[in-house]
Amino acid sequence: MIALLLVLLPLVGGGLVFFLPRVPAVRPVSLLVALSSLFAVLWGVAGCSPAECWSFDAEWIQPIGARFTLNGDVLGRWMSLLTALGSVLAILGSWNTDRKMPNRFYGLMLWMQAGMSIVFLSADAFLFYFGWELALIPAYFLSSIWGGERRVAVTIKFFLYTFVGSVLMLIGLIYLQGLTPEGSFQWQSFRKLELAESKQMWLFWLFFLAFAIKVPLFPFHTWQPDAYEQAPTPITLLLSGVMVKMGVVAMIRWLMPILGIGVFIWSDVVICMAVVGIVYASLVAIRQDDLKRLIAYSSIAHMGLTVAALFSLSGFTNNSNVVLQYHHLGFQGVLLQLFSHGVNIMGMWLLADRIESRFGTRKLSELGGLARTAPMLTIFFVIIALANIALPLTNAFPGEFLQFNAIFHAQSPYRVVFLIVSGLGVILSAIYTLNMIRRIFYGETNAVTEHGLRLSTAETLALSLVVLLVLVFGIYPQAALDFTNDYAWEYVKSIDITRFLAK
Amino acid sequence: MNLLLLAAFWGVLMMFLSVSGISRSRIRWVARLGMGLLFVSTGAEMQGFVLYDLNTPEMLSVDRYALVMLAILSGCGFLYFLLSDQDMAAVGNDYSEYFALIFFIFCGFVLVLSFTSLLMLFLGIEIVTIPLYILTGSDKRNLKSNEASLKYFLLGAFSTGLMLMGIALVYGARGSFSAIELAGASGIPTQLLLGGLFLMLFSLAFKVSVAPFHFWTPDVYDGAPTVFTSFMATLVKVAAFAGFLRLFDQAFMSLTAAWQVWAGALAVLTLVIGNITAVYQQSVKRLLAYSSIAQAGFMMLGIYGLGGLAKEGMVLYAASYSLATIGIFAVLTRLEDYTLEGFNGLAKEQPWVAALLTVFLLSLAGIPLTAGFLAKFYMLQAAVEAQYGLAVVIVAVLMAAIGVFYYFRILQAMYFRERSDGVVFPVFSAGFVRVLAVMALLIVVLGTQPGWLLRYLYF
Structure with missing residues (x-):
């Protein structure tokens, strides 16, 4: 019901x-x-x-x-x-x-x-x-x-x-x-x-x-x-x-x-598209001056990683428990990251919206010094932005870690290449995120930002909810992993190519 | 059969009313009453109530398919009268005659939809088209209307000739006009039979404006008075398609191997030409003309994928396409400016009309929750089974995406642009909006519960 x-x-x-x-x-x-x-x-x-x-x-x-x-x-x-x-x-x-x-x-x-x-x-x-x-x-x-x-x-x-x-x-x-x-x-x-x-x-x-x-x-x-x-x-x-x-x-x-077999045949192509996308989108994000576009490109990079991890799960297990275990963990990472990325990016948009509506601009070059004039906003922003680069103790960390694990254990001859290239994405995401924080919150205040901003009750409530989820799933991801554990087992067995071919 | 008798009677009645000198509003009410009666009597016939039992086994057989189609046509005709019959008065002085011609066209519909003899199909199509030549040219002082009428007449006569030739060849090959006997014959088809078949295919393709026989359509639809364009583009086209499907379903099913690929090619060509040309139109009236070609391509898929769910698809298509297009034309007729800019800012001034138009446009574009989506879905499902079906349906859906683009241009004009200077929107009466609302509701109901209509095909 x-x-x-x-x-x-x-x-x-x-x-x-x-x-x-x-x-x-x-x-x-x-x-x-x-x-x-x-x-x-x-x-x-x-x-x-x-x-x-x-x-x-x-x-x-x-x-x-x-x-x-x-x-x-x-x-x-x-x-x-x-x-x-x-x-x-x-x-x-x-x-x-x-x-x-x-x-x-x-x-x-x-x-x-x-x-x-x-x-x-x-x-x-x-x-x-x-x-x-x-x-x-x-x-x-x-x-x-x-x-x-x-x-x-x-x-x-x-x-x-x-x-x-x-x-x-x-x-x-x-x-x-x-x-x-x-x-x-x-x-x-x-x-x-x-x-x-x-x-x-x-x-x-x-x-x-x-x-x-x-x-x-x-x-x-x-x-x-x-x-x-x-x-x-x-x-x-x-x-x-x-x-x-x-x-x-x-x-x-x-x-x-x-279409398990089709997925297996094309998985290298798909992962390739995904990892190229990660690097490409991250590089573009570094060059963005518009806050909304920056977040948009970062989203392409993060979703690319999730898809790459998901397609790494396609392969033969020959009913080996070790392989199944890797797939199981990887799939749990995908599930976790689907949720975490959703929460984090929603937090980012809430903040971007507030900044735009208050200061009338979302250009990084026109902002600056907000750490001094809007401390509450800064705290929320930094926590959520750090979650976005998957720092340990934030919710995205376990998810991304498990996803990288999945890519490393993919049954593709190029798995190491995939891992290295997608790993570059993490470094790049640190660059654009920290750069964004620096340009918005540090430096000198200007005419636009000198009056600062106060968060309303509703906004504080929404952002606190996001930060709460960031920390809860960051410190104790086991809650989510327990929730998805049995389902993930059944799932990775059901997409096993060995069984597909045996049908 | 009820509808045939009543329509013939009402046609004559309307003719006499024109010399009786009664007022236009009374004429209008008589016409509405007549069309309502046609619908009710068809519904009654489905329940087994027959006014007069004509014994025409060799010629006509009014089966469930014909009855459901006739109910849709007369129902849509009734709504069409409610919305647009006042606008007919603006066309010319022969108000009552226009109605008479429309009732005669309905007689033709009965023959087209329920023929068992090829001669009846021919007669039906002629009864439908000859009044149409007159209606197209009814705006006598307008050169475009005259040109359209002449063009339609010349090309129509030519294609009629082709059809007659086709029927003659088929008769020569099989020695019978009966569709049922044609279907029963076995063995390798002779050149004569195939020649006849293809002549009929092409001439019917002309009547329903399937590419590459569509060249008359934009000019004729554009030139004809808009009220009548609405009628031609919807009910007439749908009825002709229903007859087309009936012919191939009854008579030529056993020869599928010979014509199926051709029907598929016609469908693809129509979809591509109709949709791509529609994108470049600035006048909404011409845009709708090309959209009617594009939609004909989808209906053609039903003939290509004949068997399976094609009949259901055609019934649903007939209803959804007619309802949506009649609604849009009814609004268009009353606007001053037929270009896309003429729709600018409509949503702000007439929120209800704009919202209902949105439903119609979404239905034509084939968005779920509307009948248009399900109709397309049925057609795709029928076509995907046919030879080369997959390639054909992929082209079809890509073209449907192009369709979204130009239907949404009207939406964009209504909702996201400001009213152009100097454009004054007409006042739409509450009754008019209510009729539109009923049509939109029907579209949504059919889009979620098509079974409520389709079950009449069987029970």
């Missing part, structure tokens, strides 16, 4: 907010909806056993074999938590920002949350596609109406990019559905398919393009910095914190267990 609740709450709540006439009530009501989804997830994770709570199945469109099936496995719950959290942070972070038509804004935002929840929880490919697009349409309107100066052109580019990817995926889904004996879109039926290697070779790309564009993976990333820069910041927060994770989650759920 919780799975259904997580879809219905934002859907219905969003509809309510959308038509709410009284402007002052908009933000409290939306926050209430977001908070109740968050509590629903927490209750589901903590106090409700899986079978009854997290699955839902209903007849939907019979002739084409589509069912309304939600199944919250550990991955689904984990990402639902991030989704609900993202929504809460986005609303808290923009609590004091006045916008035109706030009811429409928050209504659309909650619908976006509904779409993302469907993507993370769906066990039916048709429903999955539905959610994939449902999350995109509100994002399009949100960015185009409330975004920056170049919003219209940038957003249509973003939309078309992802749309092309998703319709190709649609063909892949239709093709697979045609092969299932019962003509069904269920994940279970797809999983049972025995596809020849030659078919997996090209089917892989139909799916992978859609996911790679979403992540985005180099060289499909060109929509991303523009879109992040131009979208209103709460939306950028949701886009980069939650929506791009849809790409990785889709790879985990709809690609690796279903």
